[in-house]
Amino acid sequence: MALSECSLEMLQYLKLKSVDELFKDIPKEVRIDGLRLPDGLSELELRRELETMMGVNKTASSQPTFLGAGVYHHFIPAAVRTIVSRGEFITSYTPYQPEISQGMLQSLFEYQSFMAELTAMDVVNSSMYDASTALGEAVLMSHRISGGDTFLISRAVSPEKKDVARTYARGADIKLVDVGYDPHTGQVDLADLKSKVKDNITGFYFETPNFLGPIETQADEIRGILGNKTVVVGVNPMSLALLRPPGDVGADIVIGDAQVFGTPMNLGGPMIGIFGCKSEHVRKMPGRIIGLTNDIDGKLAYCMTLQTREQHIRRSKATSNICTNEALVALTAAAYLSIVGKSGLREIAAKNVENMHSLATRINSVKGFKAPHFKSAHFNEFVVSSDLNSDRVHKELLAKGVHGGLVLDRFFPELKHSALYATTEMHTKADHDKLIAALEAIR
Amino acid sequence: MTYHQAVHEVPSIFENCERPTTADKFDPTLGGKLPDEIVRKELNLPDLPERDVVKHFINLSQMNFGVDNGFYPLGSCTMKYNPKVCDEIVSMRTVTDIHPLQDPSTIQGALKLMYELEQMLCEIGGVDAVTLQPAAGAHGEFTGIHLVKAYHEANGETRKEVILPDTAHGTNPASAAMVGYDVLDLPSKEGCVDVEALKAAVSNDTAAFMLTNPNTLGLFEKNVREIAGILHDAGALLYYDGANLNAIMGKTSPGKMDFDIVHFNLHKTFATPHGGGGPGAGPVGVKKKLEEFLPVPRIVENKGTYSLDSDKPKSIGKVRAFFGNYAVFVRAYAYIKMQGGKGLVSVSENAVLNSNYLKERLKGSFELPYDPLRKHEFVLSGRPLKAKGLRTLDFAKRLLDYGFHAPTIYFPIIVDEAIMIEPTETESRETLDAFVDACEAILKEDPELLHSAPRNTARRRLDEAKAARDMIFSWHAYEKKLQSGTGGQ
Numbered sequence: 001m002a003l004s005e006c007s008l009e010m011l012q013y014l015k016l017k018s019v020d021e022l023f024k025d026i027p028k029e030v031r032i033d034g035l036r037l038p039d040g041l042s043e044l045e046l047r048r049e050l051e052t053m054m055g056v057n058k059t060a061s062s063q064p065t066f067l068g069a070g071v072y073h074h075f076i077p078a079a080v081r082t083i084v085s086r087g088e089f090i091t092s093y094t095p096y097q098p099e100i101s102q103g104m105l106q107s108l109f110e111y112q113s114f115m116a117e118l119t120a121m122d123v124v125n126s127s128m129y130d131a132s133t134a135l136g137e138a139v140l141m142s143h144r145i146s147g148g149d150t151f152l153i154s155r156a157v158s159p160e161k162k163d164v165a166r167t168y169a170r171g172a173d174i175k176l177v178d179v180g181y182d183p184h185t186g187q188v189d190l191a192d193l194k195s196k197v198k199d200n201i202t203g204f205y206f207e208t209p210n211f212l213g214p215i216e217t218q219a220d221e222i223r224g225i226l227g228n229k230t231v232v233v234g235v236n237p238m239s240l241a242l243l244r245p246p247g248d249v250g251a252d253i254v255i256g257d258a259q260v261f262g263t264p265m266n267l268g269g270p271m272i273g274i275f276g277c278k279s280e281h282v283r284k285m286p287g288r289i290i291g292l293t294n295d296i297d298g299k300l301a302y303c304m305t306l307q308t309r310e311q312h313i314r315r316s317k318a319t320s321n322i323c324t325n326e327a328l329v330a331l332t333a334a335a336y337l338s339i340v341g342k343s344g345l346r347e348i349a350a351k352n353v354e355n356m357h358s359l360a361t362r363i364n365s366v367k368g369f370k371a372p373h374f375k376s377a378h379f380n381e382f383v384v385s386s387d388l389n390s391d392r393v394h395k396e397l398l399a400k401g402v403h404g405g406l407v408l409d410r411f412f413p414e415l416k417h418s419a420l421y422a423t424t425e426m427h428t429k430a431d432h433d434k435l436i437a438a439l440e441a442i443r
Numbered sequence: 444m445t446y447h448q449a450v451h452e453v454p455s456i457f458e459n460c461e462r463p464t465t466a467d468k469f470d471p472t473l474g475g476k477l478p479d480e481i482v483r484k485e486l487n488l489p490d491l492p493e494r495d496v497v498k499h500f501i502n503l504s505q506m507n508f509g510v511d512n513g514f515y516p517l518g519s520c521t522m523k524y525n526p527k528v529c530d531e532i533v534s535m536r537t538v539t540d541i542h543p544l545q546d547p548s549t550i551q552g553a554l555k556l557m558y559e560l561e562q563m564l565c566e567i568g569g570v571d572a573v574t575l576q577p578a579a580g581a582h583g584e585f586t587g588i589h590l591v592k593a594y595h596e597a598n599g600e601t602r603k604e605v606i607l608p609d610t611a612h613g614t615n616p617a618s619a620a621m622v623g624y625d626v627l628d629l630p631s632k633e634g635c636v637d638v639e640a641l642k643a644a645v646s647n648d649t650a651a652f653m654l655t656n657p658n659t660l661g662l663f664e665k666n667v668r669e670i671a672g673i674l675h676d677a678g679a680l681l682y683y684d685g686a687n688l689n690a691i692m693g694k695t696s697p698g699k700m701d702f703d704i705v706h707f708n709l710h711k712t713f714a715t716p717h718g719g720g721g722p723g724a725g726p727v728g729v730k731k732k733l734e735e736f737l738p739v740p741r742i743v744e745n746k747g748t749y750s751l752d753s754d755k756p757k758s759i760g761k762v763r764a765f766f767g768n769y770a771v772f773v774r775a776y777a778y779i780k781m782q783g784g785k786g787l788v789s790v791s792e793n794a795v796l797n798s799n800y801l802k803e804r805l806k807g808s809f810e811l812p813y814d815p816l817r818k819h820e821f822v823l824s825g826r827p828l829k830a831k832g833l834r835t836l837d838f839a840k841r842l843l844d845y846g847f848h849a850p851t852i853y854f855p856i857i858v859d860e861a862i863m864i865e866p867t868e869t870e871s872r873e874t875l876d877a878f879v880d881a882c883e884a885i886l887k888e889d890p891e892l893l894h895s896a897p898r899n900t901a902r903r904r905l906d907e908a909k910a911a912r913d914m915i916f917s918w919h920a921y922e923k924k925l926q927s928g929t930g931g932q
Contacts, residue, residue, distance in 0.1 A: 011796065013804075014796075022799060022816070023795070025662075025663040026663055026665075026695050030695045031694065032695055035692065035787055036566055038780075039783040039785060040781050040783030040785070040786040041780050046528060046777055046781050047531070049780070053556060054556075056551050057541050057551070057553055059537055059541055060542065065542055067542040067545065071765070079493050082497060083497065083501070083504075085530070087509055087511030088504040089719055090509065090525070091509030091515075091525055091716050091717065092508060092510075092515075092717065093515070093517060093522060096849075097843060098902070098907075099843060099897045099900040099905060100507075101507055101508060102503070102506040102507065102900075102901045103504050103505065104720070106455075109455075110455065110456050110457070113918040116920070117486075118486075124916070127720075129578035129582060129763060132764035133582070160765065163760050164762060167589060167760045170589075171622040172621075172623060173623060215477070242473070242483065244480075248483075266541075267765070267766060268544075269578070269722070269767050269768035270578075270721075270768045270769075270770060270771065271764075292916075293910035294909065295905050296895075296903050296904050297902075299902060305907070305910040306914075310613075311616075312854070315616040315626075316616035316619065316626040318617040320617065321581040321618040322579070322581055322582075323581045324579035324581065324717075324721040325579070325722075326578075326720075326721045328716075328718030329721075331719060334456070335500055338496040339493055341488065341491060342489065345486075345488065346469055346486070377477050377478055403542075403549065
């Protein structure tokens with residue numbers, strides 16, 4: 001390997017003849033001779049190669065796409081990118097030295113403030129990886145709060161999320177048990193819930209709107225049924241521009257995903273797990289928390305706080321192992337919410353509800369399709385049921401340049417032929433027209 | 444000393460957020476589309492012109508220090524320069540505007556990239572299969588220890604204990620505990636694993652031993668094969684914490700060292716930006732015998748077509764929804780492609796050269812515990828500062844005044860007043876020399892300057908105990924406290 005002049009001088013300074021001597025402490029029996037990878041590309045070659053490679057992906061703009069299920073296509077104002085592109089933010093790390101990191105710290109504090117306001121929770125941490133891992137951590141935290149060995153979870157939760165929660169629960173020997181939904185409203189089946197809440201119960205997780213779209217109207221009753229057990233509520237934070245926040249109905253823990261606030265879909269990553277709780281539980285909370293204080297001159301300042309919960313201090317006794325989180329995505333959410341503001345956010349949320357209503361009504365009028373399947377209020381997502389085979393519908397739509405909703409048959413066989421459709425402010429009337437025409441053409 | 448960070452007075456974005464005094468005119472039921480009992484009555488968010496919001500955040504950015512600003516020798520975090528072409532690539536619509544639940548036929552490019560990244564990581568790590576799903580290094584550990592558990596359970600064994608050296612990153616014991624294991628800390632001997640103590644500690648109850656090599660002192664664990672033998676003879680597995688992989692690419696590999704499971708930190712070794720704390724990505728690689736336990740779905744290639752396979756009955760399930768932090772994969776993929784095999788080897792060579800050069804130049808001014816040759820990082824002790832009534836913390840704060848981010852301090856815990864320095868390969872000799880000059884200058888300064896540091900940053904030293912006492916975690920909580928007259932300055 002050719003070394004630069006500088007490197008040679010540094011080697012001389014170290015009284016070494018070759019770079020190899022720097023690795024003489026690696027025993028022969030574990031040495032390898034380089035890597036069997038192709039030679040490096042120039043920036044131009046790299047751009048060309050990746051443009052070609054990625055060019056085969058069908059994007060939401062090249063085909064109207066009606067997928068949601070936890071990841072949503074929303075508009076991102078240009079100014080959000082301007083803010084989030086700052087190298088000072090992107091190339092920094094966890095603000096271990098707060099005096100030189102006030103920019104990120106204040107931004108994260110503002111993210112916490114936005115989320116605390118939207119959810120009406122006392123404290124929201126500065127992020128988990130995504131909603132699925134936030135749910136996993138919520139199961140573990142519920143156990144720290146309420147003990148027990150069984151965590152109840154609504155059946156109307158994303159199978160992906162439930163799989164992740166199950167992995168987290170397994171480590172703590174906590175069993176997950178489903179609570180059914182009402183077949184007409186799609187909301188929590190209160191009778192089923194009541195029958196399952198016993199002494200050994202840790203807590204209960206339900207969503208509003210839930211995975212199948214319905215907004216829960218029985219949150220107060222659910223709180224009542226759970227008594228002193230832990231209530232964990234999952235939200236789509238954008239819907240909270242309109243909906244009663246979970247803090248108002250006595251949730252102990254709130255989770256969700258703030259990807260909807262300014263982060264592209266990116267094939268589902270990075271996302272950002274919202275994690276909030278009541279102040280009485282804060283010492284049991286996972287993740288980084290930014291607090292307010294002042295410096296020795298008395299100026300307001302921000303720093304990470306309550307770190308004695310965390311792995312770098314508490315090691316095996318920590319509330320979680322999380323270290324790297326999704327700080328930049330939190331900054332993105334704060335920037336997005338600041339840019340769109342209160343009135344903008346309400347308008348966007350309203351547009352989502354209106355688009356949902358209009359699309360569901362139109363699909364419902366197509367012969368052989370029923371939408372929304374459940375009789376409840378919805379935000380931007382709903383189940384479409386049909387007497388046609390879902391996979392066939394899916395394939396025929398794809399052939400016509402439309403990506404339909406998520407086929408549910410595998411996960412929710414009780415819904416027979418059904419799919420989960422999402423629509424946001426990104427869809428134009430032409431996009432809806434194209435879907436409706438494609439559905440009509442299937443017969 | 445010429446560094447001065449911008450000092451802006453940036454009021455909270457909520458400061459101008461007026462609370463509605465009269466009933467809000469907005470109708471959240473949207474004319475009855477949403478029932479009245481489920482809509483909210485109040486929403487206290489700011490409503491500012493775009494111009495003011497941009498000013499707010501740009502001024503905040505100027506009060507933040509990243510690798511783009513200057514030297515960031517934060518040990519164990521590998522704060523290398525992040526190539527800007529990757530920012531452009533991850534902004535392409537064909538990367539951003541795809542949904543994880545799309546039909547595989549419509550995301551062939553994305554699946555191909557992930558499949559190839561898995562293959563490249565297999566080569567670098569010396570392993571047989573890789574999952575990209577974990578979202579960070581600690582999440583990779585969590586995944587890896589779940590694999591350990593699944594492996595033993597499949598063999599009809601319930602082993603209860605994970606052993607790790609006292610130099611381990613805090614995430615290691617925390618991850619093992621989250622999977623339900625008891626954690627046994629093994630005291631080090633001369634900075635490395637005490638092989639005799641390990642032999643004595645290992646039993647039929649040992650599920651795994653977690654190790655990073657080079658370790659957190661920057662020392663290469665020469666007995667790694669013997670260590671692996673001890674664990675394997677007892678039926679236990681060896682886990683590799685990939686935080687320090689930047690030191691060894693193409694020289695050795697975790698697989699070659701007989702590790703069974705390894706996590707990679709794409710945000711460290713593969714130059715994806717740390718984002719102020721994240722996102723990162725923590726793919727996990729395994730030897731053949733553990734492949735069947737990896738999270739689902741697996742990406743499968745058949746004659747150039749990629750599909751997803753979730754039919755893996757022995758899989759540990761899922762550790763994160765969808766595929767993981769995809770945009771981070773794209774950046775890491777681009778970085779590896781740009782470096783190529785030879786480039787990655789030279790990355791490690793230069794990282795180790797920079798580290799040893801800096802160590803040689805600094806060791807006279809501090810204490811340097813343990814053997815001289817280091818890998819990508821080294822740990823000094825700030826103990827000599829104590830004679831002047833100073834601590835490592837004071838030195839670290841003073842470095843900020845010189846325009847350098849401080850090293851990692853007080854870790855690893857076995858070194859008194861630890862100063863953990865990782866220069867990375869992307870810093871020039873001039874930068875390293877300037878850092879040495881600053882360190883030497885600081886040691887000659889009036890101790891009071893160190894006590895009262897920093898002075899040239901956006902804020903001076905913080906009262907961190909007050910933050911923990913006051914517990915103000917949101918702007919509205921702060922306002923409430925002000926109103927009740929108990930908070931504030």
